[in-house]
Amino acid sequence: MAKEITSRAENYSQWYNDIVKKAGLAENSAVRGCMVIKPYGYAIWEKMRDQLDKMFKETGHTNAYFPLFVPKSLFEAEEKNAEGFAKECAVVTHYRLKNNPDQPGKLMIDPDAKLEEELVVRPTSEAIIWNTYRDWIQSYRDLPILINQWANVVRWEMRTRPFLRTAEFLWQEGHTAHATRDEAISEARKMHDVYAVFAETFMAMPVIKGFKTESERFAGADDTYTIEALMQDGKALQAGTSHFLGQNFAKAFNVTFSNENNENEFVWATSWGVSTRLIGGLIMTHSDDDGLVLPPKLAPIQVVIVPIPKPDSALIEKAEEIADGLKSLGISVKIDRDETKRPGFKFAEYEMQGIPVRLGLGKRDLEQNTIEVARRDTKAKMSIGLEVVVPYVEQLLEDIQQNLYIRAKAYRDEHITEVNSFEEFKEVIETKGGFVSAHWDGTPETEEKIKEETKATIRCIPLNAKEEAGKCVYTGKPSTKRVIFAKAY
């Protein structure tokens, strides 16, 4: 039953949908483009959120909460930002329903309850937050403001996919205010680093750090820093962005401060966010044709113990002893006490759910004082002495975490291809896929033409790009460094 998923080779997109469904992560809802995040999917999000929240607090940020709605007049104040999001806004126009006189038992909008000003459901919160910050900031002593918000946002996307692109999604959005340009840039970079560390250390997902070209920037930003990951089908995933917003929002909302010399200046801003999209990235970085593969640091259940063939009291007792030992090390453990399903069925289910380590404990094992340890990443099985199983599993979880990163990085590195002609460019994009490292003349026109002809976009200008004289693959004009192209989610 759990085995019935489409293979990646057969249909990658269907494979992804099958995992989302069969691992119990999410499902479509009655609302167009909105998903239900099911308990197992939400448990992964909780692990991500708790770790990120810890990292935000360690870097000096506190959480707060701003309204879901943005009055239209505030929404449109920062013109570029408004233009960027206007086409995908859910808009509240009324605040009451009433009985429909023509259809008993049905409701209709009460035309008398039309709002004087429409309310936009936040697609992002710069507008409402900077309108608030105006009252919080008078002097340089009120700066910096380092606030993060965990919230839901709505962007009315036409084509949606669970986690990767949904009309409503959960995210965090940091919004900081600074006295100087340098300090704001440092903040944007610091959070960019936090995202990269989180992606690589916790998600075991290697990322390229870079900044976006002007046409790919966040609407309203002066610079957008991004982390770009590579999925197993050779497409890129923008996994997190951190924006240096300059004084754009301060000017739009008239947020000034008096500096140490008593002069009035506009405030400098950043914003940065990651979302439930990361779960999509997690799935597509590690999983295989048997189901989800989770890095131990983000697995809601790290170890499952399955007494075989049927749980009896001696087996359960031993399982509990092992579970207690693991739990005392902070490892999350489930003991499977279900007597109605066969071991083979259970094993397939736990593989589908991506539980990193499975311990199978049979009567013969108990007699021989051993236990079977199966790791999800390589599917290797080993027989281990019962007296060492707890420290063995502790180490194994670390090994799995590391192995997943190494494996994903090897795949990613193999799929960064340097090309020096447009022919080569097109061939790599069409056949091998992945990241293409190429010279570009720096103009939006060329970027646009390459996108039209190949569907590949500039994912980022890598922070570590080395200075190198070259020629644009498309126009032949001079270029000083390579940028990273790919087809992307």
Next chain:
Amino acid sequence: MAKEITSRAENYSQWYNDIVKKAGLAENSAVRGCMVIKPYGYAIWEKMRDQLDKMFKETGHTNAYFPLFVPKSLFEAEEKNAEGFAKECAVVTHYRLKNNPDQPGKLMIDPDAKLEEELVVRPTSEAIIWNTYRDWIQSYRDLPILINQWANVVRWEMRTRPFLRTAEFLWQEGHTAHATRDEAISEARKMHDVYAVFAETFMAMPVIKGFKTESERFAGADDTYTIEALMQDGKALQAGTSHFLGQNFAKAFNVTFSNENNENEFVWATSWGVSTRLIGGLIMTHSDDDGLVLPPKLAPIQVVIVPIPKPDSALIEKAEEIADGLKSLGISVKIDRDETKRPGFKFAEYEMQGIPVRLGLGKRDLEQNTIEVARRDTKAKMSIGLEVVVPYVEQLLEDIQQNLYIRAKAYRDEHITEVNSFEEFKEVIETKGGFVSAHWDGTPETEEKIKEETKATIRCIPLNAKEEAGKCVYTGKPSTKRVIFAKAY
């Protein structure tokens, strides 16, 4: 500066607003009826949320996330629920804005982007959740479902107050599905107990446990269990409710299961919720004319150490040593290193913020090997030997927690008045306030008349009400137990 709040005696309502503002808990936003929850207020909510989440998980629940929007056709399916919330719904009618041709730089609703079906911003999630549960439940083996959601909801209230009543608020809503009526009732009662334990043990806020009369029930519930707290102005606050929903939502959404005898039955339901309103209750239970008073278990900062008059290295070193000692016991500590403000100003600020324990460390203290310990609840100050300050503070935090509860309970108990005539009833409600315990004939008509004449409502029929023959204070008709009336928030 921090002292400038209105006294409770002068204007209770203004006193409340002053604390919300001056303690930095929340403020009004540009969106009618929606508040901004500021970092300090949000930190209190995080403490509440984390503790409640732990209690929900310990009682077998998991978290999930359902869409913000409810299509109108689903919203109206359970008629009583729909009727109860229809008058306060924010409704999304369009999914796009466009440039306003008449006003350059301004946006307008794109009339071409009208939704075929309006979307209600959830005021509560029974409809969207039970529409989802239909697909999750086939057999008794799929039951129970024990899910909780942390979310924002919107109810378009006409008169709003920070935390107590806002158009958007944060809450949790549990939604469970069961095979039998008895099991659902047990679940509703269990979560009612969880709320009461949370209120009394963590918020130090005594509550009366009872159930609601038919007219005060949640729209769509067969029974609503409530915890009712008493504020310092003699008004009641409904602090949390747990609903036995019968089969109402199962019938509205056609959610059935086959039982062990292979017969089809409708599923039994509960829902239960508490919200950021609890912060309002916390403020009004303990605070005084100097500002907020927080129970240590929910205080974001439990201890503040203030070196006096100015921090120097010897004082800071000692402060850090004490802080480390406290932190190792899991106590949250702030050291005030600010050299720009006077101690008197700082003390007033920390009193305003309700920090349970303040340690003042001066040079003379250091010479004498003592430290000044000030407790926020009683404002008592003591000089304590430095060598015992850490265990002393640990014990003191427990004493403060307990003292706040005892104090609030004494006030509450003094304000439960048994009355036996309507004259007495009116006099107590008008002068003394608080809970009035009186006989009632059990009819909605009498309940309504008493409400019209006195503004007092039946807060609950206490679970522990003793059987007692009596006469309704309003009609003189026979009654078997007393119920609790009060004016309420």
